[in-house]
Structures are given as structure tokens and as C-alpha cells.
Amino acid sequence: xxxxxxxxxxxQLMDKPTSEKDITSYNNYYEFGTGKSDPFENxxxxxxxxxxxxxxxxxxxxxxxxxxxLLKLAPIExxxxxxxxxEAWSMVIPWSGYSLSTLLKAxxxxxxxxxxxxxxxxxxxxxPGVGSRIIDWPYVEGLRIDEAMHPLAMLVLGVYGKQxxxxxxxxxxLVVPWKxxxxxxxxIVKIRLLENMPMTSWxxxxxxxxxxxxxxxxxxxxxxxSQATERRIGDGFFAPRVDTLMYNGYAEQVASLxxxxxxxxxx
Amino acid sequence: xxxxxIGAPGTRNWTAREVARVKPLVFLLALYPLARWIWLGTHDxxxxxxxxxxIRSSGIWALVLLGLTxxxxxxxxxxxxxxxxxxxxxxxxxxxxxxxLHVLGWAYWExxxxxxxxxxxxxxxxxxxxxxxxxxxxxxxAITSTRGWIHRLGRGWQQLHRSVxxxxxxxxxxxxxxxxxxxxxxxxxxxxxxxxxxxxxxxFYFYRxxxx
Numbered sequence: 001x002x003x004x005x006x007x008x009x010x011x012q013l014m015d016k017p018t019s020e021k022d023i024t025s026y027n028n029y030y031e032f033g034t035g036k037s038d039p040f041e042n043x044x045x046x047x048x049x050x051x052x053x054x055x056x057x058x059x060x061x062x063x064x065x066x067x068x069x070l071l072k073l074a075p076i077e078x079x080x081x082x083x084x085x086x087e088a089w090s091m092v093i094p095w096s097g098y099s100l101s102t103l104l105k106a107x108x109x110x111x112x113x114x115x116x117x118x119x120x121x122x123x124x125x126x127x128p129g130v131g132s133r134i135i136d137w138p139y140v141e142g143l144r145i146d147e148a149m150h151p152l153a154m155l156v157l158g159v160y161g162k163q164x165x166x167x168x169x170x171x172x173x174l175v176v177p178w179k180x181x182x183x184x185x186x187x188i189v190k191i192r193l194l195e196n197m198p199m200t201s202w203x204x205x206x207x208x209x210x211x212x213x214x215x216x217x218x219x220x221x222x223x224x225x226s227q228a229t230e231r232r233i234g235d236g237f238f239a240p241r242v243d244t245l246m247y248n249g250y251a252e253q254v255a256s257l258x259x260x261x262x263x264x265x266x267x
Numbered sequence: 268x269x270x271x272x273i274g275a276p277g278t279r280n281w282t283a284r285e286v287a288r289v290k291p292l293v294f295l296l297a298l299y300p301l302a303r304w305i306w307l308g309t310h311d312x313x314x315x316x317x318x319x320x321x322i323r324s325s326g327i328w329a330l331v332l333l334g335l336t337x338x339x340x341x342x343x344x345x346x347x348x349x350x351x352x353x354x355x356x357x358x359x360x361x362x363x364x365x366x367x368l369h370v371l372g373w374a375y376w377e378x379x380x381x382x383x384x385x386x387x388x389x390x391x392x393x394x395x396x397x398x399x400x401x402x403x404x405x406x407x408x409a410i411t412s413t414r415g416w417i418h419r420l421g422r423g424w425q426q427l428h429r430s431v432x433x434x435x436x437x438x439x440x441x442x443x444x445x446x447x448x449x450x451x452x453x454x455x456x457x458x459x460x461x462x463x464x465x466x467x468x469x470x471f472y473f474y475r476x477x478x479x
Contacts, residue, residue, distance in 0.1 A: 021315075036315070210447045226391075233316055243381065
């Protein structure tokens with residue numbers, strides 16, 4: 001289904017957008033299997049209606065939003081963001097949605113709200129991947145409150161002018177463009193504001209490989225590969241890899257969030 | 268001892284020439300992965316990330332061919348068809364062929380043909396190092412696979428070529444390390460179990476022969 005979105009001139013890129021076919025057929029969504037084409041093949045079973053998102057925890061006005069409320073909460077903007085996967089590939093994607101801060105402000109976080117936790121849906125009968133033990137389902141991700149309130153952090157409801165395809169995290173997902181893709185949880189059903197840093201799925205699985213922050217950083221290699229360069233999806237068979245940018249090219253906007261932090265320790 | 272004598276009772280032994288006749292068929296079958304890549308490549312089927320697809324696929328097929336190479340000796344014994352050994356070198360060389368494509372894919376798509384970058388990858392990452400440790404002796408086995416080298420090395424040839432067991436173990440370990448970060452061990456375990464089976468058969472025959 002179409003999703004009308006107005007391009008936001010503040011968030012456009014010179015980079016050529018990745019094709020819709022590549023964006024919707026090459027995905028990491030382990031609930032549907034670990035292969036890159038598994039989500040495309042299996043995600044049609046996901047039930048995306050009815051859908052509610054409960055926003056709770058350290059907030060003055062906890063509330064359960066219906067997906068239709070969220071589609072109307074703010075004007076839908078189109079923003080073209082770079083997406084950098086921790087596996088060293090990247091895309092350029094025209095997302096539709098609005099800043100996550102719009103939703104968070106609606107529930108009025110208290111002064112105790114220091115972190116935000118995002119929980120992905122689990123539909124056992126519809127998700128062939130949740131039978132495996134790779135992740136202790138449901139998939140959980142988190143942000144620091146100042147990261148979550150940053151205007152770049154986006155609540156996404158569509159891509160390429162259409163409602164999100166299931167394999168991309170329908171009916172709504174998070175997109176945090178300066179962090180590795182796994183931070184951007186898909187098919188979100190619960191958002192909790194917390195005083196303490198939540199335990200997130202990949203930190204639980206392999207803390208030596210995946211940190212809570214997971215900011216894109218070409219200078220800090222993953223233990224099993226370099227993060228200095230990336231393969232831009234769709235660039236062709238013999239295209240050279242491109243240099244990875246600090247904070248995925250969003251350093252100007254977000255570097256101040258991490259001032260004084262040792263990025264080698266807080267990877 | 269002629270081949271006739273060690274054959275199973277009631278079954279005729281295949282002659283070397285008969286086995287040689289199926290060699291072209293095995294050769295074509297072993298080219299299947301290459302044909303599949305070409306077909307996929309011309310039909311938009313190599314995924315959104317063809318380099319990743321080809322590096323992974325060539326690695327898997329190298330492992331499959333290595334496993335098939337290690338099947339030859341147990342099969343000779345089970346079927347009591349010693350002439351099957353005539354297929355072993357070809358399968359081993361195909362394992363080497365797909366390994367070379369795997370290594371070249373890494374060198375080009377991951378490391379941009381840059382030697383310093385390759386070296387950095389090898390010393391920084393255990394799984395790359397383990398892969399290299401499997402690849403280097405494989406080169407030696409491929410070079411010495413010719414009739415001339417078999418004669419030149421004499422008894423030493425067999426000893427040298429027993430390193431294929433170590434190569435296979437390192438290869439499965441390499442595969443396991445690749446998947447280690449994501450806890451996604453189903454495939455490495457499967458290949459590990461199959462390899463363990465192939466090695467255990469050898470242990471079994473080794474002790475049986477000694478106890479006779």
C-alpha cells in the first residue's frame with residue numbers, strides 16, 4: 001500500500017539510492033531465518049494488523065498506540081539515509097516516517113528516563129526463525145535517551161513511498177542512521193523508558209563483538225573483519241569498496257553526543 | 268594380489284578402465300557449482316551482494332568437494348571396488364579449484380588485491396589465519412598430485428598427502444569461526460559431523476587391519 005510522504009529537504013543525500021528490489025530482498029531479520037533472502041521468502045506470514053505499540057516505563061503518560069494512531073501522530077516525511085550494516089555492507093534508503101522524539105515527547109519521559117528499550121514482535125507460528133536458539137527472543141535493542149531524542153533517530157513506517165514491507169520491519173521500525181543497522185529494531189511492539197541501560201540482544205550473545213553503542217566507526221574493527229571500508233549494495237560486480245565514514249557520515253550532527261567517551265571501549 | 272581377489276564375492280570388480288570411463292561424467296558434475304553461478308549471474312540471482320554470495324558459496328563448495336574426496340577411500344572399502352581410487356585426484360583438484368576461487372574472491376572483493384591489507388587480515392583475525400593454514404598445504408598437495416611427483420616422492424608422497432586430514436579439520440574450523448559471532452552453528456556442525464564420520468571410518472579400518 002502507498003504511504004504519502006513529503007521529502008524533508010534537511011535529510012537528503014547526493015548518494016544514489018539503492019534499488020527497491022535490493023532493499024526489500026537483502027535483509028537481516030533473524031526471526032525469519034539467518035539467510036539474507038529468508039526474510040523476503042518468509043515474512044509474508046507476519047500479521048501486521050491489528051498492531052499496537054505500548055510505550056511505558058519512566059513516563060508521565062504511558063500509552064498504547066494503535067498503528068493507525070502512529071500513522072497520524074505527525075506528518076510523514078521522506079528522508080534519505082545511509083544504512084551501514086555491521087557486516088560491512090551499506091545501502092542508501094528513502095525512509096518514510098518522522099523523528100522518534102515526536103512519539104517519546106507524547107508520553108512525557110520523566111527525569112529518571114535515561115535509556116529507551118525497543119522490543120520486536122514474536123509471532124511463533126509465523127516466524128520460522130524463532131525456533132532457533134541464536135537469539136533469546138524477543139529481539140531487544142536500546143538507545144541512550146539523548147540518542148533516542150536526536151532528530152535523526154527515526155520512527156519508520158514506509159520506504160520508497162510505500163508502507164514498510166514485512167521483511168523490512170512492518171508495520172513500524174526504528175532507524176538510527178549513525179549506528180550499525182542491528183540497532184534499528186524492526187516490527188516494534190514495546191518501547192520502555194528506563195533508568196538503567198537495558199541488556200540488548202547482541203550484547204547478550206557476543207559482548208566482545210557487539211557493544212551497546214554500536215556507532216559506525218571505521219577506526220574500531222570488528223574482531224572478525226575491518227570496519228574501515230564497506231561494500232555499497234548495487235554498485236556492481238567489480239566496484240571497489242568505499243571508505244566508511246565516522247558515524248556513517250553523520251558526525252556533524254551526532255559527534256557531540258559522545259564527547260569525552262573512549263570509543264574503543266564504548267564500541 | 269589382483270583386484271579380482273579382494274572384490275566382494277559374487278560381484279565383479281570394476282576395472283581401472285571402467286572407472287576411467289565415468290570420469291568425464293564426474294568432471295561435469297563437479298563443474299555444477301560453476302555452471303550454477305554463471306546461470307545465477309546471468310539471471311539476476313546472485314543476491315543483492317554478489318561478492319558475498321560468491322565468496323561464501325565457493326567456500327561451501329570447496330568443503331563439499333574436499334568431503335567427497337575423503338569419501339573415495341571408505342567407498343572403495345565398503346563397495347570393495349579399489350579402482351575407484353582413479354576418481355580421487357580429480358575430486359581433490361576440484362576441491363583445490365573451488366578453494367582457489369574462494370581465496371581469490373577474498374583477495375579481490377575483501378582486500379582489493381592489496382598484499383599489506385591481506386597480511387593485516389591474516390595476522391589480526393584467527394578465522395582468516397586458520398583458512399590460510401588450510402590453504403597453503405593444499406597448494407603443495409595440488410602441485411604434487413601428478414604422476415611424476417608420485418614417483419619422485421615415493422613413500423613420502425603418501426605421508427605428505429595424509430595432511431589432507433589436517434586440511435579438512437582446519438577447513439571446518441575456519442567455517443565454524445566464521446559463524447562463531449552469530450552463534451549460527453548448524454552448518455559447521457553438520458560438516459564437522461560428516462568429517463568426523465569420514466575420519467572415524469579410517470580409524471576403524473586402521474585398527475581392524477592391525478588386529479587381523
